[in-house]
Amino acid sequence: MKKRLLIIGAGGVGNVTTRKCARMDDTYEKIMLASRTKSKCDAIAAESGPVPVETAKVDADNPKELKQLIHAFQPDLVINVALPYQDLPIMDACLETGVHYLDTASYEPKDKPEFEYSWQWKYHDQYDQAGIMALLGSGFDPGVTNVFVAYAAKHYFDEIHYLDIVDCNAGDHGRSFATNFNPEINIREITQPGMYYEHGSWKKTKPLEFHRAIDYPRIGPRNSYLLYHEELESLVKTFPSIKRARFWMTFSEEYLTHLRVLQNVGMTSIEPIDFEGMSIQPLQFLKEVLPEPSSLGEGYVGETSIGCQMRGIKDGKDRTCYIFNNCSHQEAYKDTGSHAVGYTTGVPASIGARLMMQETWMKSGVWNIEQLDPDPFMELLPEWGLPWEVILDGELSFKNSEGEDA
Ligand code: NDP
Numbered sequence: 001m002k003k004r005l006l007i008i009g010a011g012g013v014g015n016v017t018t019r020k021c022a023r024m025d026d027t028y029e030k031i032m033l034a035s036r037t038k039s040k041c042d043a044i045a046a047e048s049g050p051v052p053v054e055t056a057k058v059d060a061d062n063p064k065e066l067k068q069l070i071h072a073f074q075p076d077l078v079i080n081v082a083l084p085y086q087d088l089p090i091m092d093a094c095l096e097t098g099v100h101y102l103d104t105a106s107y108e109p110k111d112k113p114e115f116e117y118s119w120q121w122k123y124h125d126q127y128d129q130a131g132i133m134a135l136l137g138s139g140f141d142p143g144v145t146n147v148f149v150a151y152a153a154k155h156y157f158d159e160i161h162y163l164d165i166v167d168c169n170a171g172d173h174g175r176s177f178a179t180n181f182n183p184e185i186n187i188r189e190i191t192q193p194g195m196y197y198e199h200g201s202w203k204k205t206k207p208l209e210f211h212r213a214i215d216y217p218r219i220g221p222r223n224s225y226l227l228y229h230e231e232l233e234s235l236v237k238t239f240p241s242i243k244r245a246r247f248w249m250t251f252s253e254e255y256l257t258h259l260r261v262l263q264n265v266g267m268t269s270i271e272p273i274d275f276e277g278m279s280i281q282p283l284q285f286l287k288e289v290l291p292e293p294s295s296l297g298e299g300y301v302g303e304t305s306i307g308c309q310m311r312g313i314k315d316g317k318d319r320t321c322y323i324f325n326n327c328s329h330q331e332a333y334k335d336t337g338s339h340a341v342g343y344t345t346g347v348p349a350s351i352g353a354r355l356m357m358q359e360t361w362m363k364s365g366v367w368n369i370e371q372l373d374p375d376p377f378m379e380l381l382p383e384w385g386l387p388w389e390v391i392l393d394g395e396l397s398f399k400n401s402e403g404e405d406a
Pocket of ligand 1: 008009013040059081082104105137141142180341344
């Protein structure tokens with residue numbers, strides 16, 4: 001039986017997710033795209049099909065409004081591609097109405113820039129008892145990177161010991177400063193202290209304290225900075241043989257200079273200030289004056305390259321494995337009107353949803369994506385626009401036999 005899908009959030013990621021899901025007419029009979037600004041939903045719906053896409057206005061922070069929409073549309077699944085702040089209200093509404101849930105980013109309270117899974121993991125027993133499923137982190141990172149690790153653990157390793165997730169955007173959108181996804185969430189993430197996992201505990205670093213040149217396939221060496229990223233939290237639990245797990249992301253000098261200046265003048269602060277009798281948050285104001293990430297696609301050149309570098313043991317021997325995807329901004333734009341950052345997030349959201357709705361991945365409770373069988377997801381990635389490659393026992397950017405930095 002075909003399903004009904006509710007997608008919440010009509011930004012860059014919502015656009016790709018909706019367009020891809022609307023092409024799955026073997027799975028869905030109807031899609032509802034709802035967000036705070038209905039005109040954005042209408043513009044996306046006009047470009048989507050053959051599955052009919054209806055639109056609605058909803059404030060996902062308003063439980064009554066959200067439940068009314070769910071009762072009226074009767075979806076089988078809610079895909080949350082609004083902001084991480086909405087994870088818990090949407091999970092609550094799904095629980096109360098008995099509808100499955102999927103997201104691409106872990107919950108983050110508005111007043112504290114800390115993103116972690118503990119809040120959402122607390123829902124496991126209630127979801128299990130209600131017989132519904134929540135799939136957490138079905139974007140690229142988190143998302144595809146988690147699945148790459150699960151796939152390597154299943155097929156190439158007896159034990160993974162060292163994991164480095166490396167994320168490069170070697171594209172150029174032609175603006176002096178813009179973020180590729182929601183500016184508020186992006187800047188909160190980057191300006192936080194870094195953190196990585198080593199020998200059973202978490203080590204904190206100053207924001208962007210460590211960097212090194214990482215050699216990305218078909219791109220070359222790019223300066224990459226150690227950040228905390230939420231998939232590390234779930235991966236070290238799911239794969240306890242991991243001794244060290246880190247996350248690295250590239251930033252251009254121009255981007256970092258702008259960010260430094262904005263920080264120095266207080267524009268990235270989330271502390272409310274009084275402005276002409278109104279309380280405003282400088283970072284939220286900054287978001288309003290920066291380009292909409294979804295508007296950057298046209299003319300964006302170059303590609304992204306995101307992968308997992310792993311070292312460990314197979315049949316008593318040392319082994320390395322690198323699994324990655326390169327995604328062209330222009331190809332992504334041709335397919336969905338989005339650059340590669342929106343594309344690499346929206347495509348995995350649509351694949352995770354497809355696997356849930358076709359019952360391949362259906363099980364009650366709250367699950368991080370690497371806890372499901374990686375094979376069907378890996379099969380669908382190239383089919384829906386994200387081909388991946390594996391390099392076994394090749395050279396990694398992190399070479400030393402103990403797994404320490406060379
Ligand atoms: P955008 O800011 O472009 O879009 C967010 C959308 O959510 C907007 O349409 C916005 O409405 C809507 N929204 C915000 N608050 C509410 C609310 N209270 N009720 C209803 N709708 C709301 O963000 P992106 O598309 O760039 O990112 C979407 C999500 O994807 C984020 O959670 C982000 O963290 C995640 N992400 C995950 C990645 C991954 O690889 N896992 C990578 C990139 C992003 P309005 O237009 O009115 O503001």
